[in-house]
Amino acid sequence: MASTLLFVHGTGVRGTALAATLDLLRKQAAEFLPGWKIEACNWGDAFGAAPNRRGASVHGYAASGDPSARLAAQERARWILLADDPLIELRLAPAPNFIGPKPGLKVWDRLPALRDHPDVLALLADVVPPGQWQVLVDEILGDAAWQLVIQGLTLTPPAASPLVARALVVALQVALREQGLPAIGVTVRDKLAALLQSPLGGPPAPGVVDWLLGRLTAYGREHRGQITDVTSPAVGDILRYQARGESVRGLIGHRVKETGARVVLAHSLGGIAAVDWLAMDARPVDALVTVGSQSAYFYEIDALASLPLGTPMPGYFPQRWLNVYDPSDLLGYPAGGIFRGAVEDLVVDNGEPFPESHSAYFRNRHQFWPALADFLKQV
Known part of the structure; x- marks a missing residue:
């Protein structure tokens, strides 16, 4: 019987992009992770940021521009x-x-x-x-x-x-x-x-x-409306998570229960949400993998919802946690120096400059996937 790994995506990801990423993950998993099934937690479509008033807060949104820019x-x-x-x-x-x-x-x-x-x-x-x-x-x-x-x-x-x-x-x-x-x-x-x-x-x-x-x-x-549409999902998702993060964390819990996932693989803001969810109560999860995530930075600036600065990681947090980051990914942070003893950092080189490096982990066949396979053998 296959074990299940639940993928929690990052900022700005919506249905089409998630489908493409999930397809990539499943193709790579078929080669590197035999015996594992990949499922997704699509929080972006349900709880991601969107112009709920059709861009009424953006001057000239409908016309994609403001002819009187100063x-x-x-x-x-x-x-x-x-x-x-x-x-x-x-x-x-x-x-x-x-x-x-x-x-x-x-x-x-x-x-x-x-x-x-x-x-x-x-x-x-x-x-x-x-x-x-x-x-x-x-x-x-x-x-x-x-x-x-x-x-x-x-x-x-x-x-x-x-x-x-x-x-x-x-x-x-x-x-x-x-x-x-x-x-x-x-x-x-x-x-x-x-x-x-x-x-x-x-x-x-x-x-x-x-x-x-x-x-x-x-x-x-000429492109103000389009610029807003492009930038607001990523920036807006972070802001909305800080204000309404319980909905995302609740969906992670629902999907873990629904899929029977033993491992959570979380990218970017998804990693913050996964760490928060796992740190708030005992969960039926054996291991966590965060990729290009900012959970350690959020903790250091006292912005992590689950753990005020100075609070140790609770004993029920999964004993197996792999944190993957590329030094060229300016949104990926090491966690070992912050959560000492609770996490293992893995440094990779995705071969891309920022911002492409932030989304290139799952194409890194030489470092990321072999390391993930070795990590899961011990779960």
Whole structure:
């Protein structure tokens, strides 16, 4: 008689996607897990986030756009992108034709003068620790990635100056954030970005097109409804679970009873829900496998519903727990350092960058499936 493994999916997954994932799981299980049957807990269709008022909270949802999008919204989008990669504008900047040495070489040569620029130091005097700006400039001058990107620019210094200025400002913001120091604030941010343009060879001449802002505006305006539809299931599922998680946990319990599953395999947010459900009471489950999940992080920030920070894992929690994560999956977290003795971490390489790495575990035939097969032999 086959043993049953219950699959609990992650955020943003609905019927069609779940069916495809379940088909993949069953095909892999037929090869790697003989004697095991895969069933699913489809909580996304029943309890996942959805625009229950037909997008009434999203301006212009029905038309997929807002024709009166404001400059402030566009600027926020720009700074959000820059926060993730300070060099993104420079990496994606247009590459006009030029004659002679690349203009970016001149821009790079202007950077050392910024280190002790009196106006910059005066602006930052009350908002960053002494020497912070000089250290940042020195680090950038010694960073090969920054040098390669800036020296490779074919934009003229006036056209490049606002892009480089914003990159420097964001680099400062990142450095402050990494040290746990207060942010410089929007007002100082904008003043600093404007102040840096002149010593970098700018500002640009009137009429120069802000190409990135235009692209952000046009795309966001024309696709606002679609963007909401794409992003809200994943983000909304997390928010809804935090507010209404008992429904998801209840469905896991119902499906375990209905299928007779001995093992729960849970991905992403499904792993959080599975850990919560198993930690709240004794359950008829022998083992847990979490994949690309955030349960340890939720516990560390005291956001796990079942266990307040400092509360030990209850004795009735399954003694066998395998937590699988890929360091390239920014949504996958190790759990061994948080739940000591209760979990075994397995590090894998799915061979994909983020975000693709987050959904690539079940195609990892070289590491994930052999390890899962070995784990289940001991269940």
